[in-house]
Amino acid sequence: MTSLPTPAPGAKKLGLVIDLDTCVGCHACATNCKEWNTSGHMAPLPDRNAYSAGQEGVWFNRVHAYEAGEGEEGRTVHFPRSCLHCETPACVTVCPTGASYKRAEDGIVLVNTDICIGCQLCAWACPYGAREFDDDAGVMKKCTLCVDRIYNETIPEPQRVPACVSTCPAHARHFGDLGDPESAVSKLVAERGGVELMPELGYKPVNRYLPPRRAPKADAGPPKEAGPLPSRITNPLLRWVDKVLSR
C-alpha cells in the first residue's frame, strides 16, 4: 500500500549525513554502491552500451561537481546525490501498484521490483532524481540504504552500514538514526548546521548535507606578529651574527 505508514513516536529514521566540506569527489561511494548493489537486493544494475558510444547505467549514487561563488572567493563542491528517504515521499504515494513503499520501522523507501509496472511516475514525483529506471528489466530501482547490509548478521557489526558509508575515504558519509536527536548523526547535523535539500517542496528528506566550512576571507591582512617592516631592516643577516646557536 502506497499510503505512508504512520510511524510510531520514536520510530527510527535511518538516513545519511553527507559532508560537503570533506568530499573530494573520488566517486568511491558511487562505484562501491554500484558493486554492492549490482549483486544485491535490486540486482542487477545494468549498464547499456557498456563498451560503446552512449554508455550509461543504473547508479544509486551519483557524484556531481559544482562551483559556488566567483573566482578565488568561490568553492568547488563535490556533491553526491542519492535517495534522501523522505519522510513524506511522493514517489511512494503516487505509485499505482504499491511497489513503492516506505517502511514504518526504519523509514527506508524501497521498491518491490516484483510488482512494479515501470510507469515511472515515481521518478516524476521525486524532485531529487533519486529514482533509477532499469529499462532492461522495465522496473524502477533505487537506493535501498543497503537494507541487505545494515541488518546483515553475517557482516561484522561495524560494517553494517551502507556500502557508500563504509568505503568513503574522506569519511564524508555518515549513517544513523536521524529520528533520534541523541544519535551521532543528529548531533553532527546540529553541530554543523546540516541542511535539507529543497525544503520548500515539503518532502521532508531524512538525509542531511553538511555545508562546506567557509574559511575567513583571503587577504584579510597579515596576523599581528608579522615581523618588522621591510623599511626597518637594513641587513637582516646582521641579526644572526651574534646569535648563539648551540645543540
Place this chain on the structure above:
Amino acid sequence: MRYFGGSDSAGDDQDMPDDGGATDRIAYSAPIGDEVKTTTCYMCACRCGIRVHLKDGRVRYIEGNPDHPVNKGVLCGKGSAGIMTQYSPARLQAPLKRVGPRGSGEFAEISWEEAMEIATGWLKHVRQTDPRRLAFFTGRDQSQSLTGFWAAQFGTPNFAAHGGFCSVNMAAGGLYTIGGSFWEFGEPDWEHAKYLMIFGVAEDHDSNPIKTGLAALKGRGAKVVSVNPVRTGYSAVADEWVGIRPGTDGLLIMALIHELIRTDRVDGEFLVRYTNAPWLVVRNPGGADDGLFARDADGKPLAWDRTRGAIAADDVSLSAVLVGEFTLPDGRRAQPVFQLMAERYLGEDYAPEAVAERCGIGAERIRRLAAEVADIAFNQPLTLDIPWTDVWGRTHETMVGRPVAFHAMRGISAHSNGLHTCRALHILQMLLGAVDTPGSWRYKSPFPRPIPPGLGPAGRGAKPNTPLAGNILSFPSGPDDLLVEDDGTPIRIDHAFSWEAPLGLHGMMHTVIGNAEKGDPYKIDTLFMFMANMAWNSAMNPLETIRCLTAQDEDGEYVIPHVIYSDAYFSETVPYADLILPDTTYLERWDAISILDRPIGSSHGPGDAIRQPVIKPDRDVRPFQEVLIELGARLGLPAFVKEDGSPKFKDYPDYIVNHQRMPGVGPLAGWRGEDGSKKGVGEPNKDQLQRYIENGCFWRHNLAPEESYFKHANATYLANAKAMGMMGNSNQIVLQIWSEPLQKFRLAAEGHGAKQPPEALRERVRTYCDPLPFWYAPLEQQQHDTDPYPLSAVTQRPMAMYHSWGSMNAWLRQIHGSNKLYMSRARAEAEGLAQDDWVWVESRNGRVKAQLSLMEGVNRDTVWTWNAIGKRAGAWMLSPSAAEAQRGFLLNHVISEWLPAQTGPRLANADPVTGQAAWYDLRVKVTKCAPGEDGITDPLPTLLETPPNMPQTPDILRYNAGGDRP
C-alpha cells in the same frame, strides 16, 4: 537467512504497509559470498588492502580491509570498481606474434612455449653480443626491485620504470635534500598538523590516506591551503585555494623563504642540529674546491664554533656561528651554508613584489601566507610528552614540533625547473623546523635514507653475458658516477645519468623510443616494455612515437628490430609490438610490494605486502613477473639459475620467498627466519607467504613512540632501522640545504676534474647544477617565442582513474568517457569563447581539437584537461564511435618530447638535472574552430584492429554475482 515478514525484521512491531512492503523479498542476512580472500589493490599505487568476496567463482564484492594499515577499511572509486577491471573484454587472451606490418594489428595467437622461445632467442642474441642493445622499460608496475635486478643480471644499463616521466624531480629533490620525499617517502602528520600546505597535488600514490587525513585535519579545524592552478579534488576542500600559474611554484616558495628570513622567523636550533646550515663552504672562485664543504682530515665537514673556530660539524658541543666569512686553518676562506642561503633568498629577485605578477598571486597575500605558517610554527608549537634520545646520546623529555605540514606532487615536479622547486620546498620545511617533528611532515619508513642514499648507478662496462654489479637506478654523488663515455657520450639509450640529466634517477622513458630510432647514442635490438602505453597517453607526442616505432631503414627492416610488450589489456601500444606476452589482472596474481622497492610503510613504521591470486585466469595468460623469472632462467642469468643451469625458482612466489639480495634480505621483510620470528633480516621462511595471507596479505612493524619523530637524528630509530636492514649505518642524516653533489657537477662544468661535460652542455650544467635552489623560467619557454602562446596548459588524472587507465572499465568510463578543455570563465568571455565551443589548442608542436568548458576555479592564464581520457579508436575494446575516441582528446599531441631546435645535441623537454619530463611547461593558444569543424576531436589516427579471439562486448551488461533472490 532471515526474510522480511511482519515484525521479523528490524526488531520492532510496527504495522507494516501491506502490499509492496509485505511481499517484498529481502534477504537481510544473505552471506556476501561463499568465500572471502584478502589481497592488495592494484588499481593505483596506493596499495590498499582489500577483501575480495567471491560467489560461485565470480567476484561478488571488493571492499577495503578494515585491518589494513594503509586504508583501514576504506576504498576509493577505482578500487571499488575493480570488478569491471577484472572482467573487462579488453583483457588480452593469449600470447600473440605479429604477422602483418607494425600497427596493422595483424597477429597470430601462439603458445606460451613459442612465445618464450621467440623472446629467449632475441634476448639471448643480444646478451651474447651487446647487452646494451636491450632497452627494458616498465610502466606503472610496482615490481622494480625484481625488474631492475633482472636488467642488471642481463647486463644492460638500459632499464627504468615510468618515474622519469612522472615525478623524479620530487624524488631526487627529496632524497638529495632530506633523505625522503612525499608519496611513499613521507606524509603529513595527519594526527597533529595544524596547518597543511599542498602544492600541485591532484591525486597521489597515497590516495586514501590523504583523503582520510584531510578529513581528520579539517575536522579539528586545521587550515588546509592548496597551491594549484586548478581548484578540483583536494584543492576543492582546501580552506584557501592559491590559483598559481604553472611553473612558478618555486618563485612562491622562495618568496616565502625570503619572508621568513626577512622577518626572522627561522628555527635556528633546528637548522644547527639537523641540517648543514652551519657547515662551512669553501669560497675560492675559480678554484677546484670552490663551493665544496670544508672538511677535516677525516673528511668530516667543518662548522665554525664561536670559541673554537673550525671544528667537526657533528660535534655535540658546537656553538655554531651561521653568518660570517672565516679563514680556515689551511688559509682558505669559507662561509656557513646558512649565510649563502640567506643571501640568495633575501635578494630582491625573491621579494614578494618581484614574484607576484609571474605567480599570479599578490605580494600581500604571499606575505600573509608566510606570516601564517610562521605563526603556527613558532607561536603554536606542539609538544608531545615522549622522551627520546638523539644521535649525540642526549635524552630529551619531550618532542617539540612545528605543526606546519607540506605535501607536494607532480604539479611542481613535472617542470624543467622542478628539481629546484622541490628542493626549495624542503628548505622551507627546514627553516620552519618542520621535518619529521610532531605536527609537520614525517618520514615513512624505511625513510629517511642517507643523502645521497647509495652508490652511483651501475651501467659502465657492459659486456656480453655479464651481469652489471650494483643497481642500475642509483644515486650519483658527482661526475665520477655519471654513465658517460670518456668523450661525454651517454652510455644509456635514454641519456639518463649523462651530462644531459646527471641525476636521472628514474631514467628517461620519454626519450627511449626517439633515441632508439635515431641511434643516439647507438641502435638497439630489442625494446622490451611492460605496462607502459608508449604509443598513446604515456608518450609526449604519441604520433611521433608511433613513427619511431614503425620507422624502417633502407632495407625495409624496422629501425627498432624487435619490440616485446607485456600488458594485461589491449592498449594502444599492443599493435606496435612484435611479441605480446599477456599479463594477468591484479586479482589473478602473486606480487610483492617489496621492502626493496617502495613498500607500504608509513610514519608509524615499515611495512610491506603481497598480492595473492583470488581467482584463476580464464585465459591463456601469465603474470609478467613469473614470465620474467622464467626468461631469466632460459637466458641463464646467474641469479635465476642453479649451478647446473636449471631454473632456480619454480615460479614468482618461490622467488618472493627465497630470493636473497643480500644474506638475510629478500623481497619481503616480514616473518623471516626459519620459524618466521625475524623482521627485516633473516633466513628465508618457506611459510612466509602463508603468514602474510593469515595476516591479511601485509606485514607492518610499528615504531615505538620514542622512535617515531626526528628519525633523521633519533638514535633509537636509526639503530633499529640498521638492525632491520633498512640502512647500512645508524649515522645522523644531516639535511642538505647546500647540495655538494650538484656543486661537483658545476665544478666540472667550470673546467675542474677529469670528467667534464661536452662543450655544448658546459654552460647548461654550470647554470642548472646550482647547489642552492633557484628559479628560472621553464626551459621550453626560454627557448621559443611564447607571445603567440599566452596560456599555460596542464593536465591531471581524475581521482576515479588516477594511476590506472580505466577506460576498459565499464563503470569508470561512465564517469569519465570524454574530456573537455577547462578555461577561466572570465578569460573565455574576454576572448569571445563560450561553454561547449569547439576549439583548437595549438602549441609550437602542433594542434589538437577539443571542446571547451568554463570554470571559476582555474588560474586565468591556464587551461587544463583530464589526462588520458581520450583513446584511440578501436583500442581497449571500445567501439570506434565511443566518446573516448570521438570527443576525448590527449593534450600529449601538442607536447614535444624535445626542446625547441637549437645548436648542439637534441635535448629532452625535461629538467636539465634529473631528466624529468616537463609535461607542464607547455604553452598554447586557444582559438575557436571554424564552423563545421566541431563535434569531433583531431588528430584522429586510424582505427586500431582488434587482436584475434578477443571476446564480444555485450551491449547490455547485467553483472550480478549475487545469485537468485529468495
Place this chain on the structure above:
Amino acid sequence: MNPAPSIVFFTVASGAGYGLLFWMGLLRPLGLVPGGAAFGAGAVGLALVLIMLGLLSSTAHLGRPERAWRALSQWRSSWLSREGVAAVVTFAPAGLFFIAVIGGKEWLAWWTGLLAAAGAAATVYCTGMIYASLKPIRQWHNPLTTPGYLLFGAFSGAVLLAMLAAFWGAAAVPAAIAALLGAGSFVFKRVYWASIDAAPPVATMESATGLGFIGKVRPLDPPHTETNYLLREMAFRIGRVHAARLRRIASLVGFAAPAVLLALALPMGGVPAGILALAAALLALVGLLAERWLMFAEATHTVALYYGVGEPR
C-alpha cells in the same frame, strides 16, 4: 519533461474520447443530439475507440505492461491508480450505454449515459490530478492543470460530437457548445501560459544543492559524461522560438480556428456545415496534440537543476 509520444497521444485521444462520451451521455437524454441507433453507435463507438486507443497507447510507456492490472490497487493514495480505476469502472456504464443505444433501450441508455458521463468526467479529472499533484514540476503543479484537462477534454469531445452530428445535419447544439468551449479554451490556455510564465522556478540550483550561501552555483562536471535516464526524461528543453510557434499553433489551430469554423457552421447546415465541422475536428485534434506536446516540453523538473539545466529564460 520528455514529451513521450505514447503519453501525448494517450491523453489527447482518451481526453477526446471521454469528452465525447460525456456529451453523448449528457445531451442524448436531453434530445439535443440525434437519437438514432446509427448516430449513437457512431458517437459512443468512436468515444470508446478513442478511449481504448489512448489507454493502449499509455501502456507503451510502461516497463512491464503485462503487470498493468496492478495499477488498480492503490486508489487510496495514487491519482494514477484512481485514473485506472475510474477508467475501468467507466467502461461498465459506457459499454451498456453503447449496447442500449444500439438496441434502442432508451431507459437503459438514459441512466447508463449519465453514469458514463460522470465516469468520463471523473477519469479525466484523475488524469489531470496525476499531473497537478507533481510538485517538482511547477508548470503542472498549478491550479489550472486539472481544469485544463477537463476543459480540453470537453472541448475536443464536443468538437467530435459536432462533427458527427453535422453528418446527421443536427450539429447546432454540440457545435454551439464546442464553439463556446473552444473560445473558452483559447482564453484559458492563454491565462495558463501567462501564469506559468510569470511564476518563479519552484527551486534553484542554490536551494537544490544548499550551496547558495556561498554564491551563485554553477555545474562543473556531471556525475557521468554521457546522458542518462533523468536527463532524457526530465531535462528536456525546448527553444523559446519553437515554443512560441507551438503555442500559436495550439491556441489558433487547436482552439480559435475550430471555434470560428463551428460558429460559421452553425447557421449553415448541410454539407458545408459537415465540411466545416470535420475541418474543425481535425484542427482541434492537431492543435491539442501540439498543446499536449507543449504541456510536457515546457514543463521543467527540479532534477534538471542538479545538472545545471536551468529554466529557459
